[in-house]
Amino acid sequence: MERSFVAKNPSVLVFLAILSLFTLGVTVLSEGFGIGVISTSFVKTLGKTLCLCLIAVAMDLVWGFTGILSLGHFAFFGLGGYMIGMWLMYERTRLIVVESLSQAEIPPTSSEVVDAIGTQIFGVVGSSEFPLIWAFSDSLFLQLVLVVLVPGLLALIFGWLAFRSRVTGVYLSILTQAMTLALALYLFQNDSGLRGNNGLSGLQNLPGVTVSQDVVSIWFLWASALALGLGYLLAAWVVSGKFGSVIRGIRDNEARVRFLGYSVEVYKLAVFTLTACIAAIAGALYYPQAGIINPEEMAPIASIYLAVWVAIGGRGRLYGAVIGAAFVSLLSTWFTGGQAPDIPLGFYTIKWVDWWQVLLGVSFVLVTLFAPQGIGGLFDLWTNRRAPQRHGAALGPDESALREKEATE
Amino acid sequence: MSTLLEVSGVSVTFDGFRAINNLSFQIGNAELRAVIGPNGAGKTTFMDIVTGKTRPDEGRVIWGEKSVSLLRMSEATIAQAGIGRKFQKPTVFEDQSVQENLLMALKNKRGWLGVLFYRPSKGDLEKVEELAAEIGLKDELTRKSGELSHGQKQWLEIGMLLAQEPRLLLVDEPAAGMTPQEREHTTDILVQAAKTRAVVVVEHDMEFVRRLNCKVTVLHEGSVLAEGSLDHVTSNQDVIDVYLGR
Amino acid sequence: MLRLFLAGLAILCACLTANAQEGGLQPILQEHQEIIAKSSRKTIGPAIDAIASSGLPQAQVMLETWAAKNVWMRKSDGLFFAGKKAEGRSYELADFDTGEIIGTFEKSDLKQLKPNSGIRAMIGTALVQFQLTDPDRAKRLAALTSIQRDPEGALLEPLRASIDGEPDADLKAQKQRLERLLTIGYDEDTAARVAAIEEMSDDLGVDVRAALNPLVVTRLQTAVDLPSDVNIAGVVQPGSDDLSGDTAYDLLVASDLAAPRVSADDIRAALAANINGGRVGGVPVAQLNSDAARAQAYAVLAEAGTVPALITQTDIDAALGAHVFFETYAEPSGEVTAAAEKALDQIELKVGLNQTLDLTLDAISLASIYFLAAIGLAITFGVMGVINMAHGEFIMMGAYTGYVVQQFIPDHTLSIIVAIPMAFAVTFAMGVAMERLVIRWLYSRPLETLLATFGISIALQQLAKNIFGTQARPLTAPGWLDGAWVLNDVVSISYIRIAIFVLAMIFLGLFLYIMKRTRLGLEMRAVTQNPRMAGSMGINPGRVNMLTFGLGSGIAGIAGVAIGLFAKVTSDLGSDYIVQSFMTVVVGGVGNIWGALAGAGMIGFLQKGIEWMNPSNTLAAQTYMIIFIIIFIQFRPRGIIALKGRAAGD
Known part of the structure; x- marks a missing residue:
C-alpha cells in the first residue's frame, strides 16, 4: 500500500528534470558561460523568476495546502532581501573605503573605517551612525543566519498572536495585509535604520568578486535553481506524508482536525513560519539579482500578486504555483517592458504598457470564476482526471476548503 | 463502577439564553449511554462543553482517574486525553483517501515534528485495514472519502473515532439519514465499541435508542430531566409531558 | 542714539x-x-x-x-x-x-x-x-499690520497717541491690544510692563506668546564666579541632563577659558605632519592603525613640544569644576522675566487644554472620514460577508465622477449637488454589475471573492489611469466650504471637515432608517440571518443581495466625492483608504453599523493620539496603529461590538 516518496510523487522527478534542463540550457546560451544568445539582463530576469517561483511554492504551501490566505509573504521575501543586502552593501562599501583610506599618509584605525562606511551608507538619510540592526552586517555568516532568523521570528510572533486568537479566513488575510503595510510604512521612514525609501542599492556587485556580471548572473541562476529545486523537494516531502494530510485537513475542516487531537494552531504556526523562511531565502537570492531593494517592494499589493500567481497556476498543487509565478511574471515583464506589439484599432491604439494591468485583472477574475484549477488544471485533461460531481458543494465547511472545481477525483 | 467523566453544576448562557442550566452528568468506564431530548435541550452544547469548544460560565468537568479538570484544556488536548467526538453531519476529509483519513486519526504522536517525520509502520497499516474491515470499507481504502455514500462517510467517521482509541466516545445523531440496514450496522458498531470504552450517543430516534439497549438520560432546557432505562424514562410523566407527549 | x-x-x-x-x-x-x-x-x-x-x-x-x-x-x-x-x-x-x-x-x-x-x-x-491717524481706514489697518509684523519700541508712543482719536471700534481694539503687546516688550517702565504681562496672561493669541517668548530666552554662559549684574535664570551643573560635560567644556573653549581638546582628526593630522623617515615619534607609520599606537606616537611628539599636549578627562573635570555655568536672560529686568515666565506657564496650560480640544476635533473629523470610507464596506462585508477589495476603487470612481461633473457644471455648489447623486448612480450601477457578474458565483467563498475583487480593483485602477492620466485631478469645493471655523488661535476646524462629519452622521441615520424602517432593510436582515428561510418566505435573496451590494457601493461613491474635496483625486485614491476601511470594520465588529462607528472612532482617535505623541512622523504613527490593532484583535477577535454566542456562528 505505502509506496516510496518518489513513486507517490512522480511529478517531483519531472519537475526537477525540467528545472535542470532549463538551467543547463540557459547556461549554454548565456554570455558568461556559453554562446551568448541570451543577454545577461535576461539571464537575471530568469534567475529572478526562479526566486519568484520559490516564493510561490511557499505561498502554495501556506494557502493551497493549509488554507491560510497570507497577504504578507512578500514582507518576508523583502526582509530576507534586506538581510543579505545589509552585508552586501556593508562589505562592498568597506572595500571601497579601505581602498580610498589606504591612500592616506597614516593607516586608518578600525573605528575610522567603520565611521567612513557609516557616512557612505547613511549619508543619503542624513546620518552617519550605524543603527543597532546593522550590528552583524560585517559578518556574512551571521547575516545569512539572519536571512532566515528575522523573517522566521517575525512570522513566529505574528503567527502566534494571530492563530492563538483563532483569527481565520478573511480576517486573517486582512491582518496579514496590515502587518505587511505596517512593515513597509516603518521601513519607509528615514530613521528605520535601513535608509528609508532609498532602500539598499548596488547589491548586484559581489564584494571581492572581480568577474563580470555575465558570470555572476549565471552563478545566481544556479543558486536560484538549486534553491527552487530544494524548496520544491522539501515542500513536496512535507505535503506527501501525514503532515500533509493534517494541513489539508486544516484547510478543509479545521474543527474536525482539532477534535482528532491535533493542535491546529501549532501546525499553522509551523507552516506559516517555514514558508516565511522559504520566502526569505527566495528574497535573499532575488535582490542581489535585482540590484536594489526598497520598501516599495514590500507593499501589500506585492503579496496579493503572489496569491494571484498561485491562483492562476492552480493552488493546492506545487507545480501549479511554479507555473503560475513563472508564466505571469514573465508575461508581465514582456508586456510592461514594451516588447508586446501595440494593437491599432484605428480610433485607438492599445498600448500594452497601459493595458496589461487591465488584462491581468480581468483574466484573474475569469480564472477565479471559470477555471479555479488554473493552468495546472490543464494537466488533469492530460491525465484524464476530472473534478468530482458534487453539485456545487465544496470539500469542507471552511472558507479556504477546496471547491468542487478545484478538486480532482 | 468508577466514574470516567463527571459534569457537575455546569451552566452556559448565550446572549441571555440559558442553553445549559446547572447540568450534572456522570458516566463510567465501558458504559453505553443514550442522551435524548427535544430540540434546544442542550445536547449539542453539552458535547461542546465536554470537548472544549464552549467554555461554561460555571461548574466543573472532571475527567479520568486523576480527576483533571477539562475546563482549562484546549480541544486538541482534550481529544488527546481520550475523548472522541462524532459530529451530526458526517465530517471526514473529503479530499483525502479513506486510508489517509484513518491514518490521521490513528492513535499516534500528535506533535507537529513527530507527524512531519512520521511514516506509517507495518503495524499501523494493518490496524487501518482492520478498522476498515470493521466499518465495512475494506475495499474503499484508496478511494477519496468525498466519493463515499452518506452512510459510508458516517461509518468512516466512526472508524476514525475508533482509530483514536478514545476512552469516551461522544456520538451526535449517528443514524441520521441512514437506511434501515445501515442503522443496524451502526448499532452493532456502537454496541461493540461500548464493550471497551464509554460511549455517549445523542439521538432523536427512539427506535434507534431502543436497539442500543442502554441507560438513557433525558435532557430538557439544559438540565437532566430523568435518567434510567428506556422503559423507565418513557413512563416518567415529566418526560411524557415535555417530549414524548407532543 | x-x-x-x-x-x-x-x-x-x-x-x-x-x-x-x-x-x-x-x-x-x-x-x-x-x-x-x-x-x-x-x-x-x-x-x-x-x-x-x-x-x-x-x-x-x-x-x-x-x-x-x-x-x-x-x-x-x-x-x-x-x-x-x-x-x-x-x-x-x-x-x-x-x-x-x-x-x-x-x-x-x-x-x-x-x-x-x-x-x-x-x-x-x-x-x-x-x-x-490717516483718514483712510485701510491705511491705518496696513500700518497696524506692519507694526504687528515688525514690532519696534519706537512705534509705541505714536501708537498710544493714536488710540484716543481712533474712530473705528474694531481698529481701536486692535490698537489697544497692540499697545499692550508693545508695552510688554518695549516700555521703559518695568511696572507698566509687568502690569501688561499680567493683563495678557490669559490670552491664547499667538501674538501674545510671540511677545512673551523673547523675554524668557536664555543663553548659557560660564564664568569663574557667578556675576551679580545680570538677570540669571538658573545655574546648571555640567554632567547633568540639561548640560552634558562635553557641551560644557566646549563652552569653556569657546569662551577662551580652557584649551581646546585635541580630536582624533587633529591627532591624525598632527601625526601626518610629523612623519620622519617612515616613523612618527619612533612608531613606524604602518603601525599607526590603532588608537593606542597613535596616542603613544602623539605623546612623544607632545613631549618634544612639537604639538600641544592632549587634554585628558582629568583636565576637563578640573576645568569644569573651576567654573560655574548659568543661564542668563537677555532681558535685564528680573521682575519682567518672572512675570513673563508665570504668564507663559499659565498660557501653556490653557493652550494645552485647547490643543486637546483641537486634537479631539481633528480625531472626530478623521474618524468621520474613516466612517464614510468604511460604511459601504460595513454593508457589503458586514451584512453580506462579502469582502470587496474594489471598494477603494468605488471611492475613487465617486471622486472622478465629481471631477467629471465639475467639467460640465462650472458652478461649484451646483456641481457638488449634482455630483453626489451621480456618484451614487455610477457606483451603484457598477456595484450591481459586479455582484451579478462576479460575486454571486462566489458566495460562501470569501477568500475567492477577495481575490476576484482584487482583480477588478487593479483593472479599475489601471483604467482610471488610462482615462484620467496619472496626475492629480482637482475636485474643488464650493466657496462657502472654504476657510475654517476658528474658535481661537489654537482651536480651528475647516468647514469641509465639518461638512464631512455632517455627511457621516446623515449616512448613519440613513443606514439605520433603511435597515430598521424599510422593506429592503427587513429583507436584507432576513437574508443575512438565514438566506434559505428568507427565500422560502418569498424574498428573492438574489435581488436583495444585488441591492445591498449596490447600496454599499453607492455609498462608497458618495464618500469618494466627499474625500475628493480635500484629498487629491488620483487613480490610487482608493487604495489609500482600503486597509484603514477594513481595519475600521474589523476592529469595530462585523455585521453592525455601530461597530463600524466605534471602529472608525477608535482608529481616528488612536491615529491622532499617536501623531500627537510623535508629531514629526505620520508613517510611524500608522505603523504603531496597525501594530496596536493586531494586538487589539488578540483580546477582542470579533471587534469592539461583537455578536456573541451561537449567532456569531463558529
Missing part, C-alpha cells in the same frame, strides 16, 4: 499739533540741510524728528517721497524738491509746500537723496504716526 531719538520723538509727538509751523516745510528742511544732504544714518535723526513733528500735512508726503528716493536737492541753492523724471536726463521738480511745479532741470544740476535702508526704516517709523 536710538534712545535719544526715541526720547525726542516722544516729546515731539506730545506737542505734535501745537507745533505747526507757519513757514512751511522748506525752512525746516533748510535748517537741517547739511545732515539731510549728508544722508548718514548716524546723524539724520534730528532732521527726521523735525520734519515729523512739524505738524504740517505735507510732512507725510515729503517723508514718503524721501523714502521712495524721489527727493532731489538743487545744487545751486540747496533747496529740496520732489523730483519726477522728465525727458532725457532732466527732472521735473515740485515744491513740497505748494505742490506747484517749479520747472525742469538737468540731472547735473541736481543731487538725488538716496536714503539707505537704515534711514528708510527710520523714515518708516516716523511715517507710522501719520499712517496711524
Whole structure:
C-alpha cells in the first residue's frame, strides 16, 4: 500500500528534470558561460523568476495546502532581501573605503573605517551612525543566519498572536495585509535604520568578486535553481506524508482536525513560519539579482500578486504555483517592458504598457470564476482526471476548503 | 463502577439564553449511554462543553482517574486525553483517501515534528485495514472519502473515532439519514465499541435508542430531566409531558 | 542714539499739533540741510524728528517721497524738491509746500537723496504716526499690520497717541491690544510692563506668546564666579541632563577659558605632519592603525613640544569644576522675566487644554472620514460577508465622477449637488454589475471573492489611469466650504471637515432608517440571518443581495466625492483608504453599523493620539496603529461590538 516518496510523487522527478534542463540550457546560451544568445539582463530576469517561483511554492504551501490566505509573504521575501543586502552593501562599501583610506599618509584605525562606511551608507538619510540592526552586517555568516532568523521570528510572533486568537479566513488575510503595510510604512521612514525609501542599492556587485556580471548572473541562476529545486523537494516531502494530510485537513475542516487531537494552531504556526523562511531565502537570492531593494517592494499589493500567481497556476498543487509565478511574471515583464506589439484599432491604439494591468485583472477574475484549477488544471485533461460531481458543494465547511472545481477525483 | 467523566453544576448562557442550566452528568468506564431530548435541550452544547469548544460560565468537568479538570484544556488536548467526538453531519476529509483519513486519526504522536517525520509502520497499516474491515470499507481504502455514500462517510467517521482509541466516545445523531440496514450496522458498531470504552450517543430516534439497549438520560432546557432505562424514562410523566407527549 | 531719538520723538509727538509751523516745510528742511544732504544714518535723526513733528500735512508726503528716493536737492541753492523724471536726463521738480511745479532741470544740476535702508526704516517709523491717524481706514489697518509684523519700541508712543482719536471700534481694539503687546516688550517702565504681562496672561493669541517668548530666552554662559549684574535664570551643573560635560567644556573653549581638546582628526593630522623617515615619534607609520599606537606616537611628539599636549578627562573635570555655568536672560529686568515666565506657564496650560480640544476635533473629523470610507464596506462585508477589495476603487470612481461633473457644471455648489447623486448612480450601477457578474458565483467563498475583487480593483485602477492620466485631478469645493471655523488661535476646524462629519452622521441615520424602517432593510436582515428561510418566505435573496451590494457601493461613491474635496483625486485614491476601511470594520465588529462607528472612532482617535505623541512622523504613527490593532484583535477577535454566542456562528 505505502509506496516510496518518489513513486507517490512522480511529478517531483519531472519537475526537477525540467528545472535542470532549463538551467543547463540557459547556461549554454548565456554570455558568461556559453554562446551568448541570451543577454545577461535576461539571464537575471530568469534567475529572478526562479526566486519568484520559490516564493510561490511557499505561498502554495501556506494557502493551497493549509488554507491560510497570507497577504504578507512578500514582507518576508523583502526582509530576507534586506538581510543579505545589509552585508552586501556593508562589505562592498568597506572595500571601497579601505581602498580610498589606504591612500592616506597614516593607516586608518578600525573605528575610522567603520565611521567612513557609516557616512557612505547613511549619508543619503542624513546620518552617519550605524543603527543597532546593522550590528552583524560585517559578518556574512551571521547575516545569512539572519536571512532566515528575522523573517522566521517575525512570522513566529505574528503567527502566534494571530492563530492563538483563532483569527481565520478573511480576517486573517486582512491582518496579514496590515502587518505587511505596517512593515513597509516603518521601513519607509528615514530613521528605520535601513535608509528609508532609498532602500539598499548596488547589491548586484559581489564584494571581492572581480568577474563580470555575465558570470555572476549565471552563478545566481544556479543558486536560484538549486534553491527552487530544494524548496520544491522539501515542500513536496512535507505535503506527501501525514503532515500533509493534517494541513489539508486544516484547510478543509479545521474543527474536525482539532477534535482528532491535533493542535491546529501549532501546525499553522509551523507552516506559516517555514514558508516565511522559504520566502526569505527566495528574497535573499532575488535582490542581489535585482540590484536594489526598497520598501516599495514590500507593499501589500506585492503579496496579493503572489496569491494571484498561485491562483492562476492552480493552488493546492506545487507545480501549479511554479507555473503560475513563472508564466505571469514573465508575461508581465514582456508586456510592461514594451516588447508586446501595440494593437491599432484605428480610433485607438492599445498600448500594452497601459493595458496589461487591465488584462491581468480581468483574466484573474475569469480564472477565479471559470477555471479555479488554473493552468495546472490543464494537466488533469492530460491525465484524464476530472473534478468530482458534487453539485456545487465544496470539500469542507471552511472558507479556504477546496471547491468542487478545484478538486480532482 | 468508577466514574470516567463527571459534569457537575455546569451552566452556559448565550446572549441571555440559558442553553445549559446547572447540568450534572456522570458516566463510567465501558458504559453505553443514550442522551435524548427535544430540540434546544442542550445536547449539542453539552458535547461542546465536554470537548472544549464552549467554555461554561460555571461548574466543573472532571475527567479520568486523576480527576483533571477539562475546563482549562484546549480541544486538541482534550481529544488527546481520550475523548472522541462524532459530529451530526458526517465530517471526514473529503479530499483525502479513506486510508489517509484513518491514518490521521490513528492513535499516534500528535506533535507537529513527530507527524512531519512520521511514516506509517507495518503495524499501523494493518490496524487501518482492520478498522476498515470493521466499518465495512475494506475495499474503499484508496478511494477519496468525498466519493463515499452518506452512510459510508458516517461509518468512516466512526472508524476514525475508533482509530483514536478514545476512552469516551461522544456520538451526535449517528443514524441520521441512514437506511434501515445501515442503522443496524451502526448499532452493532456502537454496541461493540461500548464493550471497551464509554460511549455517549445523542439521538432523536427512539427506535434507534431502543436497539442500543442502554441507560438513557433525558435532557430538557439544559438540565437532566430523568435518567434510567428506556422503559423507565418513557413512563416518567415529566418526560411524557415535555417530549414524548407532543 | 536710538534712545535719544526715541526720547525726542516722544516729546515731539506730545506737542505734535501745537507745533505747526507757519513757514512751511522748506525752512525746516533748510535748517537741517547739511545732515539731510549728508544722508548718514548716524546723524539724520534730528532732521527726521523735525520734519515729523512739524505738524504740517505735507510732512507725510515729503517723508514718503524721501523714502521712495524721489527727493532731489538743487545744487545751486540747496533747496529740496520732489523730483519726477522728465525727458532725457532732466527732472521735473515740485515744491513740497505748494505742490506747484517749479520747472525742469538737468540731472547735473541736481543731487538725488538716496536714503539707505537704515534711514528708510527710520523714515518708516516716523511715517507710522501719520499712517496711524490717516483718514483712510485701510491705511491705518496696513500700518497696524506692519507694526504687528515688525514690532519696534519706537512705534509705541505714536501708537498710544493714536488710540484716543481712533474712530473705528474694531481698529481701536486692535490698537489697544497692540499697545499692550508693545508695552510688554518695549516700555521703559518695568511696572507698566509687568502690569501688561499680567493683563495678557490669559490670552491664547499667538501674538501674545510671540511677545512673551523673547523675554524668557536664555543663553548659557560660564564664568569663574557667578556675576551679580545680570538677570540669571538658573545655574546648571555640567554632567547633568540639561548640560552634558562635553557641551560644557566646549563652552569653556569657546569662551577662551580652557584649551581646546585635541580630536582624533587633529591627532591624525598632527601625526601626518610629523612623519620622519617612515616613523612618527619612533612608531613606524604602518603601525599607526590603532588608537593606542597613535596616542603613544602623539605623546612623544607632545613631549618634544612639537604639538600641544592632549587634554585628558582629568583636565576637563578640573576645568569644569573651576567654573560655574548659568543661564542668563537677555532681558535685564528680573521682575519682567518672572512675570513673563508665570504668564507663559499659565498660557501653556490653557493652550494645552485647547490643543486637546483641537486634537479631539481633528480625531472626530478623521474618524468621520474613516466612517464614510468604511460604511459601504460595513454593508457589503458586514451584512453580506462579502469582502470587496474594489471598494477603494468605488471611492475613487465617486471622486472622478465629481471631477467629471465639475467639467460640465462650472458652478461649484451646483456641481457638488449634482455630483453626489451621480456618484451614487455610477457606483451603484457598477456595484450591481459586479455582484451579478462576479460575486454571486462566489458566495460562501470569501477568500475567492477577495481575490476576484482584487482583480477588478487593479483593472479599475489601471483604467482610471488610462482615462484620467496619472496626475492629480482637482475636485474643488464650493466657496462657502472654504476657510475654517476658528474658535481661537489654537482651536480651528475647516468647514469641509465639518461638512464631512455632517455627511457621516446623515449616512448613519440613513443606514439605520433603511435597515430598521424599510422593506429592503427587513429583507436584507432576513437574508443575512438565514438566506434559505428568507427565500422560502418569498424574498428573492438574489435581488436583495444585488441591492445591498449596490447600496454599499453607492455609498462608497458618495464618500469618494466627499474625500475628493480635500484629498487629491488620483487613480490610487482608493487604495489609500482600503486597509484603514477594513481595519475600521474589523476592529469595530462585523455585521453592525455601530461597530463600524466605534471602529472608525477608535482608529481616528488612536491615529491622532499617536501623531500627537510623535508629531514629526505620520508613517510611524500608522505603523504603531496597525501594530496596536493586531494586538487589539488578540483580546477582542470579533471587534469592539461583537455578536456573541451561537449567532456569531463558529
